Amino acid sequence: MYCPYCDSQESQTREDASSAAMNICPNCGGSFEVPQHTSAMQCPYCDNYLIFNERVEGTYEPKLMIPFQMGKEVCKQAIRDKFKRFLFAPTDFLSEVKLNEMQGVYVPFWFYDYDLNCDFLAEGCKVRSWTSGNVQYTERSFYEIQRNLEIDFRKIPVDASIQMPDDVMDLMEPFGYDQLERFKPEYMSGFYAEKYNMTADLVESRAKQKMHDDAQVMLRDTYSGYSSVRELHNQMQVRHSAISYGLLPVWRYLYNYKDTIYPFYVNGQTGKIVGTAPLSKAKVLVYAGTLWASLTVLLAVLNGILQML
Amino acid sequence: MRHMKRMDREVRAQARKNYFHYFRFWFIAIIIAIGVLGALAVVKSLKPAVSRGNNAAPDRRVYDYAEVLSEQEEGRLEDYIAGCEAEYHIDLVLVTINKDMEYGNSSWKAGMMNYADDFYDENNFGYNTIHGDGALLLDNWYEGQAGSWLSTCGSVYQKFSSYDIDRVLDKVYDQIEYSPYAAYKAYIDETCRRMNGGVEDIYIPGVVIFLLPIVVAVIYAGVHLKQSKAADTTRPNTYVVDGVAKRNVYTDRFLRKDVTKRVISTDSGGSGGGGSHYRSGGGGGHVSHSGVSHGGGGRRR
Numbered sequence A: 001m002y003c004p005y006c007d008s009q010e011s012q013t014r015e016d017a018s019s020a021a022m023n024i025c026p027n028c029g030g031s032f033e034v035p036q037h038t039s040a041m042q043c044p045y046c047d048n049y050l051i052f053n054e055r056v057e058g059t060y061e062p063k064l065m066i067p068f069q070m071g072k073e074v075c076k077q078a079i080r081d082k083f084k085r086f087l088f089a090p091t092d093f094l095s096e097v098k099l100n101e102m103q104g105v106y107v108p109f110w111f112y113d114y115d116l117n118c119d120f121l122a123e124g125c126k127v128r129s130w131t132s133g134n135v136q137y138t139e140r141s142f143y144e145i146q147r148n149l150e151i152d153f154r155k156i157p158v159d160a161s162i163q164m165p166d167d168v169m170d171l172m173e174p175f176g177y178d179q180l181e182r183f184k185p186e187y188m189s190g191f192y193a194e195k196y197n198m199t200a201d202l203v204e205s206r207a208k209q210k211m212h213d214d215a216q217v218m219l220r221d222t223y224s225g226y227s228s229v230r231e232l233h234n235q236m237q238v239r240h241s242a243i244s245y246g247l248l249p250v251w252r253y254l255y256n257y258k259d260t261i262y263p264f265y266v267n268g269q270t271g272k273i274v275g276t277a278p279l280s281k282a283k284v285l286v287y288a289g290t291l292w293a294s295l296t297v298l299l300a301v302l303n304g305i306l307q308m309l
Numbered sequence B: 001m002r003h004m005k006r007m008d009r010e011v012r013a014q015a016r017k018n019y020f021h022y023f024r025f026w027f028i029a030i031i032i033a034i035g036v037l038g039a040l041a042v043v044k045s046l047k048p049a050v051s052r053g054n055n056a057a058p059d060r061r062v063y064d065y066a067e068v069l070s071e072q073e074e075g076r077l078e079d080y081i082a083g084c085e086a087e088y089h090i091d092l093v094l095v096t097i098n099k100d101m102e103y104g105n106s107s108w109k110a111g112m113m114n115y116a117d118d119f120y121d122e123n124n125f126g127y128n129t130i131h132g133d134g135a136l137l138l139d140n141w142y143e144g145q146a147g148s149w150l151s152t153c154g155s156v157y158q159k160f161s162s163y164d165i166d167r168v169l170d171k172v173y174d175q176i177e178y179s180p181y182a183a184y185k186a187y188i189d190e191t192c193r194r195m196n197g198g199v200e201d202i203y204i205p206g207v208v209i210f211l212l213p214i215v216v217a218v219i220y221a222g223v224h225l226k227q228s229k230a231a232d233t234t235r236p237n238t239y240v241v242d243g244v245a246k247r248n249v250y251t252d253r254f255l256r257k258d259v260t261k262r263v264i265s266t267d268s269g270g271s272g273g274g275g276s277h278y279r280s281g282g283g284g285g286h287v288s289h290s291g292v293s294h295g296g297g298g299r300r301r
Helices: A072-082 A166-172 A199-221 A281-308 B002-022 B024-046 B069-088 B108-122 B153-159 B162-174 B180-195 B204-226
Strands: A014-015 A023-024 A031-035 A039-044 A051-053 A103-132 A135-158 A190-193 A228-257 A259-268 B062-064 B091-097 B135-138 B147-153 B246-263 B292-301
Touching: A051 B062, A072 A228, A072 A259, A072 B204, A103 A199, A135 A166, A135 A199, A135 A228, A166 A259, A199 A228, A281 B002, A281 B024, B002 B024, B062 B069, B062 B180, B069 B091, B069 B180, B091 B108, B108 B135, B108 B204, B108 B292, B135 B162, B147 B153, B147 B162, B153 B180, B153 B292, B162 B180, B162 B292
Parallel strands: A014 A051, A103 A190, B062 B091, B091 B135
Antiparallel strands: A023 A031, A039 A051, A039 A190, A103 A135, A103 A228, A135 B246, A228 A259, B135 B147, B147 B292
16 A cells, blocks of 8 residues: 555564664565664565564654654645755755655654652842822832742653654654654654664653743743742752653655755654754856846946936 | 776866856846947037137146146146047136235235236136136245136136035045145036036946955855754754643742842033034126136135
């Protein structure tokens, strides 16, 4: 069956892959190298998609996933729409041939739940000023600000892939969790996938940092009416936490320009694009130079016309 | 390899197409502007030139008897005057002297006026006819009597009020102490400008033609180079259950208050007075020794 999203034939072929780097395609018998953390990929000989059981079972079995909601054609169009105004990109950057190299990838993510208690005490000052006659009055009123908030964070995502850049994966957010489902291996057919290759302990500091930053902003919003605030006590305590493992959909477009790889990532659920287009210096010079020359000629000719009148 | 070359050709062809499409309006504007300029040049060349009607006047226009100009400056002024005369159809004469104009019972004003008028008349100046359209600036450098007189005749006399004469003299006096050459050039420019109805020749300064496109091109490149990976679209409560925090304690207890006061100083500023508009006399019409009607005016420096 042909899949219009990923341009592939669905196979659902599940291979009892060993940890060995080499694998043999059960469809065509071709032998090829399997990257260390890959759990699903395309056979380079017959284009059949393979899922490696050993890497989606047991401790590597994801509990949750969001299936791809955006097809390849939609993503290609989204990239075209975003970068069509960027004049100085190489001409073939948005070509059909290049964009066809885009791959759908299920990226491993850890999801962190935290039940947080924020206890906060501060002295706030409100300033009021008015004028009577030629005298200006300034009144300062001081208040004791006391807050105790319960903030329950659910599924703060942190990517568990060494290969994926952290800043880019953060910018991919947010994913819509209303489409979160239990993991089904058949969704992986037609896409690349990785098992987690960074443990939950290793990346938890990023989740805690996100939690802390968000909680601080929410707390600050509760006393935003003060001119100045002097903190006396600010304690954040996690009362309960939980971790789950899942896969999130990302389209990846790697554009090679002058021996440099420019990566672009598209959220496979929302279509959000992360990446900066490469710069063609020749185009910058030609376009800016043409504008300069055109304007100079136009002004000079206009000057000639004015003097003729 | 052949496939790669074909792709490369296609990419280049696409790049050219994009380029011409992008700049099409600029190129069309340039072609139209050049067309208009060419048409104006043709129209101007076909227009019959107003020929000079008086051949009795000498070719010379600059008489630097006070020797305040160098030979090169005199030459440049002669050339400049020739161009202006052809465009505005008036004679423009400059005479510098170093003479006592208050000998006998003569006043400075009468002495200057008679000298200027007689010089114009005796040399048969006038663009259209003898004693016709033109102006003469007489500039005296005699110690204690330094000053200028502008004698007008024909169409210049008709057009110039005392006010116009004074403004021409102002332009001269603005620069005479620093550069006589610049001052005399200003006399020619201002006289021509006022003959043109007070309208300045409209033109785009060279510095604008040179600098503006550079600035625009740099800004254009900067704007188009600017790009960011993506915006952070998460909010602080994106991962919070129901998007809100539960408030266990939420109190703002008043502690104390203080009030400070400051006297506002009011400095009363005086308003500046407007300047009065000064118009010198002496410019009106009169008849010279040779019976020609002249206008004119002048004052000491």
